[in-house]
Amino acid sequence: MTAGPVHLEPEAFDELVSEVMDGLPEEWAPLLDNIAVVVEEEPAEDDIPADAPPGMTLFGLYRGVAVPTQFLGGGLAGPAMSAPPEIALFQGPLERASRGLGDLRERVRATLVHEVGHHFGYSEGRLREGQDNTDE
Numbered sequence: 482m483t484a485g486p487v488h489l490e491p492e493a494f495d496e497l498v499s500e501v502m503d504g505l506p507e508e509w510a511p512l513l514d515n516i517a518v519v520v521e522e523e524p525a526e527d528d529i530p531a532d533a534p535p536g537m538t539l540f541g542l543y544r545g546v547a548v549p550t551q552f553l554g555g556g557l558a559g560p561a562m563s564a565p566p567e568i569a570l571f572q573g574p575l576e577r578a579s580r581g582l583g584d585l586r587e588r589v590r591a592t593l594v595h596e597v598g599h600h601f602g603y604s605e606g607r608l609r610e611g612q613d614n615t616d617e
Contacts, residue, residue, distance in 0.1 A: 487576045487585045494572050495520055501589045509597070516545075516600060517567045518593070524571050538578060541592040542569045543599035568596040 489497065498520060502513070524539045533539075545566025570592060579585035 485580065487579045487582055489572075489576065489585075491520070491522075491572070494576075497586060498570060498589055498593075501586060501593060504590070505593070512600075513597070515565065516597070517565060518570065519567060520570050520572055522571070523573045524569075528569070538574050540571055540575050540578070540588060541596045542571075543567075543596040544569060545600065547600060566600055568593065568600075 498518065502518065505513070524542065528542050529537065529539060543566065570589060575585060575588050575592065579588055
């Protein structure tokens, strides 16, 4: 096992993300069918929240309208369904924060789970609470 930051070729990182997704609970599969998961090298400047503390590291981002809002926003024909939801994973920050391949795999998994939580309408504070109370 390597003991420093990890760097994978883009194809290898994509494969790691696919493996992590395959390892998520089976009952999540239908929930993830309508969410695109993309890998980007780094977050864009406009991806960083305006109220983010200086030096904050962004591992992933949910881009879309949360499910509860979709139902309130007019259903299938309403404006809330204008763009398909997407989870972006940022390869550079994830790799730089990882101390080896196993650590990278865990960070990718935690980031995916976190961003799926945003899809279902959980706030940042609520998701951070859940990280303290669960192994998933």
